[in-house]
Amino acid sequence: MTLTDTHTHLYLDAFDDDRNEVVQNAIDKGIKYMLLPNIDSTSRKGMLKLCKQFPDNCFPMMGLHPTSVKENYKEELALVEKELETGKYIAVGEIGMDLYWDKTFQKEQKEAFQQQIRLALKHDLPIAIHQRDSYEEIMEAMEEMDTSGLTGVFHCFTGTREQAGKIIGMGFFLGIGGVLTFKNSKLEQVIKGIDLKHIILETDSPFLAPVPYRGKRNESTYVRLVANKLAEVKEMDVEEVAEQTTINAKKIFNF
Ligand SMILES: [Zn+2]
Incomplete structure (x- = not known):
């Protein structure tokens, strides 16, 4: 079985003591591909290493x-x-808007998002979208532009059925992670009715660990727990x- 973790920050300092073991352990357990979104100029070096x-x-x-997105x-x-x-990069990411923590730079966040979409179009690359308390703002920013030909993923999707339908209609994929395993997660009902061909799996390590590791450090190996839960929700074999989510990931990111 080959799994792909399409969103993992294995270069962050949470892994400073055991990074190579964590990556090797994931590979040994069938997580053959790990896609690393960048954060800013401070994360680039570790990611490339x-x-x-x-x-x-x-x-x-x-x-x-x-x-x-700050003053600089x-x-x-x-x-x-x-x-x-x-x-050589597989995508422009992660980009988007986050109005949960701080709205100070909302205008600049939008400008940075749109500018990076233009870069993705220029280089013919997909985008990995980070969206938190900003679904409407993200959609508005994209609708203002000509995004034809653009594809990518709404990473850590936790929205409604309507939102999922809209995202799929735009030719984008839903990135599903540990939240699917959380008790009382409404995501289960939303995902149940969505064709697997629109879904990719992720961990967002070291954040958002799935049950039974919720609250602990997440790692790419746990993408298997997300796959198990998705199989259960959709009544399919894991x-x-x-297989299908890895095919989807390769289709988007071309690795
Ligand atoms: Zn992330």
Whole structure:
């Protein structure tokens, strides 16, 4: 069985003591592919180092995360632009808007998001969208632009059936992670009616660990727990879930 963790921050300091073991353990357990979204200029080096160590398994994205959009965002965006010109990246990510923690830079977040969409279109790359308390704002930002030909994922999707339908209609995929395993998660009912061909799996490590590790450090190996839960919800074999979601991930990210 081959699984793909389409969103994992294995380069963060939560893994400083055992990073290589964590990655090797995931590979040994069938998580063959781990896709690494960037955060900002401080995370790039560690991310690229890990991808260099595991060139058949770890693949980098390049982007400026919305919670890192601050006073210096123009410098940060210039670096993203330069990296996309010179480096090899599978996507522009993670990008988007986060109005949960702080609305101070809402205007700048939108500008950074739209600018990075333009970069994705220029380089013919998919995007990995971070959306938190900002579904309407994300949609509005995208509707203002000509995004034809653009694809990607709404990472950590936890929205409604209507929102899922709209995202799929745009040619985007739903990134499903540990939240699906949480007790009383409404996501289960939403996902039940959605064709597997629109879904990819993720952990968002080290955050959002699935049950029974909820609240602890998440790692890519646990994407298997998300796959198990999805198989249960959709009444399918976990092998089929693993295979189809990996096919979907390859289709989007072309790794
Ligand atoms: Zn993330």
